[in-house]
Amino acid sequence: MEELKNTAPILHVSHLKKSFDDVAVLKDISFDLNAGEVLSIIGPSGSGKSTLLRCLTQLETFEAGEVCIDGKDMVIPGVKTKNGVKYAPAKTLREIRLSTGLVFQNFNLFPHLTVLQNLTLAPIRVLEKNREEARDLARELLKRMGLENKEKAYPCELSGGQQQRVSIARALAMNPKILFFDEPTSALDPELTGEVLKIIKGLTELQMTMVIVTHEMAFARDVADKVLFMDGGVIVEQGTPEYVFGKSENDRLNAFLSRFAND
Ligand SMILES: Nc1ncnc2c1ncn2[C@@H]1O[C@H](COP(=O)(O)OP(=O)(O)O)[C@@H](O)[C@H]1O
Numbered sequence: 001m002e003e004l005k006n007t008a009p010i011l012h013v014s015h016l017k018k019s020f021d022d023v024a025v026l027k028d029i030s031f032d033l034n035a036g037e038v039l040s041i042i043g044p045s046g047s048g049k050s051t052l053l054r055c056l057t058q059l060e061t062f063e064a065g066e067v068c069i070d071g072k073d074m075v076i077p078g079v080k081t082k083n084g085v086k087y088a089p090a091k092t093l094r095e096i097r098l099s100t101g102l103v104f105q106n107f108n109l110f111p112h113l114t115v116l117q118n119l120t121l122a123p124i125r126v127l128e129k130n131r132e133e134a135r136d137l138a139r140e141l142l143k144r145m146g147l148e149n150k151e152k153a154y155p156c157e158l159s160g161g162q163q164q165r166v167s168i169a170r171a172l173a174m175n176p177k178i179l180f181f182d183e184p185t186s187a188l189d190p191e192l193t194g195e196v197l198k199i200i201k202g203l204t205e206l207q208m209t210m211v212i213v214t215h216e217m218a219f220a221r222d223v224a225d226k227v228l229f230m231d232g233g234v235i236v237e238q239g240t241p242e243y244v245f246g247k248s249e250n251d252r253l254n255a256f257l258s259r260f261a262n263d
């Protein structure tokens with residue numbers, strides 16, 4: 001049994017479908033990810049990447065398919081309702097939600113709170129940690145992000161790269177099983193992109209399971225165990241970085257990659 005448990009993927013997505021007002025945005029998405037692995041998702045704008053992350057982190061609902069995160073089903077398998085799937089009970093959804101974290105393109109820090117307060121708010125309110133414990137963890141995370149002298153700063157006093165490092169620390173403070181990133185460097189000036197990518201790369205040493213949507217192709221290739229290429233709401237190709245970035249003969253993928261050839 002133990003062996004079976006260890007080999008089950010931490011994230012299992014099967015035949016997921018999502019529409020907005022009858023427009024199909026995710027058409028039939030299936031993939032698996034094992035604990036400790038990193039998945040890069042690439043693809044043109046409008047292909048459904050953000051919607052996929054939003055469905056997996058429960059910011060959006062989907063109509064069909066199955067999602068299983070860390071052994072828990074987000075929807076009840078095989079049960080359909082008139083609107084689509086039947087979601088699991090609230091308690092299960094909460095547990096699943098707490099096992100995922102999402103880092104947004106635009107940081108989404110609380111502007112009226114200091115860096116330290118941004119990091120301790122949810123652990124205290126949601127995880128019911130005591131103040132000292134939450135503060136100690138926050139300081140440890142800020143140190144890892146190279147921001148130990150910024151705990152009293154407000155987000156507006158920080159560079160974009162620093163704000164994004166705070167939001168990564170904030171997500172880590174909830175101790176997620178899977179960390180999702182939606183274009184974490186797209187809002188940054190080019191000279192600040194590297195510092196954020198370095199932090200994300202550093203998390204692989206902690207065996208953090210991560211799903212990263214990015215337009216940084218060299219990074220997507222370097223950091224990933226697995227790559228998905230999405231276009232028009234479907235996964236057009238998936239495989240190892242070596243395959244997706246070099247060996248695939250898929251025309252849509254290669255046309256997309258050729259746009260980044262001089263980066
Ligand atoms: N809240 C929404 N309402 C209606 N359409 C949406 C909404 N969010 C996204 N879409 C549409 O879904 C498609 C996929 O969007 P998105 O997931 O943001 O793609 P990507 O992140 O790959 O750029 C786009 O056509 C977009 O316009």
Ligand SMILES: [Mg+2]
Pocket residue numbers: 049050051182
């Ligand atoms: Mg997007």
